[in-house]
Amino acid sequence: xxxxxxxxxxxxxxxxxxxxxxxxxxxxxxxxxxxxxxxxxxxxxxxxxxxxxxxxxxxxxxxxxxxxxxxxxxxxxxxxxxxxxxxxxxxxxxxxxxxxxxxxxxxxxxxxxxxxxxxxxxxxxxxxxxxxxxxxxxxxxxxxxxxxxxxxxxxxxxxxxxxxxxxxxxxxxxxxxxxxxxxxxxxxxxxxxxxxxxxxxxxxxxxxxxxxxxxxxxxxxxxxxxxxxxxxxxxxxxx
Ligand code: ADP
Ligand code: MG
Numbered sequence: 087x088x089x090x091x092x093x094x095x096x097x098x099x100x101x102x103x104x105x106x107x108x109x110x111x112x113x114x115x116x117x118x119x120x121x122x123x124x125x126x127x128x129x130x131x132x133x134x135x136x137x138x139x140x141x142x143x144x145x146x147x148x149x150x151x152x153x154x155x156x157x158x159x160x161x162x163x164x165x166x167x168x169x170x171x172x173x174x175x176x177x178x179x180x181x182x183x184x185x186x187x188x189x190x191x192x193x194x195x196x197x198x199x200x201x202x203x204x205x206x207x208x209x210x211x212x213x214x215x216x217x218x219x220x221x222x223x224x225x226x227x228x229x230x231x232x233x234x235x236x237x238x239x240x241x242x243x244x245x246x247x248x249x250x251x252x253x254x255x256x257x258x259x260x261x262x263x264x265x266x267x268x269x270x271x272x273x274x275x276x277x278x279x280x281x282x283x284x285x286x287x288x289x290x291x292x293x294x295x296x297x298x299x300x301x302x303x304x305x306x307x308x309x310x311x312x313x314x315x316x317x318x319x320x321x322x323x324x325x
Contacts, residue, residue, distance in 0.1 A: 089112030089113060089114065089207070089308060090112075090113055090114050090149065090150060090239075090271055091112065091113040091117075091136075091147075091148070091240060092138070092146075092147070093109060093110055093112070093146075094110050094131070094145050094147070095108050095109070095144065095145035095146070096110070096135060096142055096146070096147065096241070097142070098131050098135065098143040098144075099143050099222070105130050105131045106128045106132060106135075106295045107295040107296050108296070109295075109296070109297045110323065111290070111297060111300055113271055113273075113288070114306050115239070115269055115270030115271055116266070116269035116271060116287070117272075117288055118262075118266055118271070118272045118285050118286050118288070119272065119286065119287070119289070120274050120276060120281075120282035120286035120293075121273060121274065121289075121292060122275075122279070122281065122282060122284075122289070122290070122291050123275075123291055123292035123318065123319060124318065124320070124321065126293040126294065127140050127292045127293050127294065128294075129244070129292050130169075130244055130275070130320060131161040131295075133169070133244050133273065135147065136165075136240075136273070137169075137242055138154065138161065139167075140261055142154070149165075149239070149240055150164065150239070156206045163192070163236065164240050165236075165238050165242065166233040166234055166235075166240070166241040166242070166248045167241075167242045167243075167246045168229060168230060168233045168242070168258075169242075170244065170245075171242075172225050172226070172232075173232060174225060174228055174229060175217065176216065177216060177218065178216065178217060178226070179213065179214050180204060180209050180212060180213050180217060180224075180228050180291060181201070181204060181213040181214060183232065184196070184199070184200035184203055184204065184228075184232060184235055185197055185232055185263070187235045187236075188235045188236070188323045189287045191235060191236035193235060194238055196235075200213075201213070201232060203235065204231065205233035205302055206231065206234075206257070207227040207230055207233070207257055208227065208253075209224060209228060209310070212224065214262045220229070221256055222251070223251040223319050226249075226251065226254040227253070227254050230254065230257060230258055234261065236319055238270065239270060239271060240271045240272070241265060241272045242272075242273050243272065243273070243274040245276060245277060246258060246274065246276070247281065248277065250274075250309050260264075262274075262285060264299050266285070272285075274286075277319075279315055283303065283306070283308055286303040287303050287304075288300065288301065288303055289303055289306060291314070291315070291317045291318050291319070296311050298318065
């Protein structure tokens with residue numbers, strides 16, 4: 087079976103310094119990849135390339151056979167992204183933001199989808215408020231809704247829980263479970279060993295721009311993995 091997501095020999099340099107080197111892996115539909123690694127390992131670079139926010143230096147990425155370089159629009163339609171940028175427009179209301187993104191992603195009924203998501207992230211009563219008046223926690227919940235607007239077949243999360251308040255964390259955890267139950271594919275970069283292992287079907291470690299570890303979650307003994315994690319992520323072992 088062809089991979090749902092195929093990453094082949096991905097490389098990236100910034101001003102001659104290597105950020106990613108020959109990263110290759112494949113995911114099947116319904117896989118949840120938790121990706122660990124020290125600061126500067128290239129985790130965000132990898133997600134930014136797949137998110138189409140940064141160009142790859144070399145290599146290739148395909149989702150459902152759509153090539154990122156050749157069919158970027160079709161590729162993008164498959165994606166949802168949660169990162170540190172909220173990607174929300176302050177001068178628009180919560181509802182308007184979601185309708186805007188829904189239209190961008192050619193969602194069938196953007197108004198209805200917006201209202202459905204506003205209920206899910208518990209912002210429905212505030213749907214007509216401008217986002218510039220929202221608290222940080224409210225923006226976080228609306229960002230989660232924004233990322234889900236097109237019911238993405240691949241959701242990319244870069245340290246999604248760091249800085250999230252408890253309320254938003256609970257909503258995100260619930261939505262990740264929901265996506266998993268519907269066989270949506272997820273890549274989550276996280277520093278939380280427990281959260282990452284709990285959610286994953288596959289577990290990877292990126293270090294020094296290389297994918298140094300990739301295993302099926304079921305085959306991993308959590309206590310043995312913790313040792314490896316400490317070595318790579320907290321410095322004992324060089325890539
Ligand atoms: P991680 O998310 O694992 O902490 P990053 O992907 O952010 O790592 O960074 C990988 C490497 O690339 C680091 O050495 C970082 O300094 C460098 N890097 C990332 N983004 C840029 C950029 N826009 N310009 C120059 N160097 C960058
Ligand atoms: Mg990062």
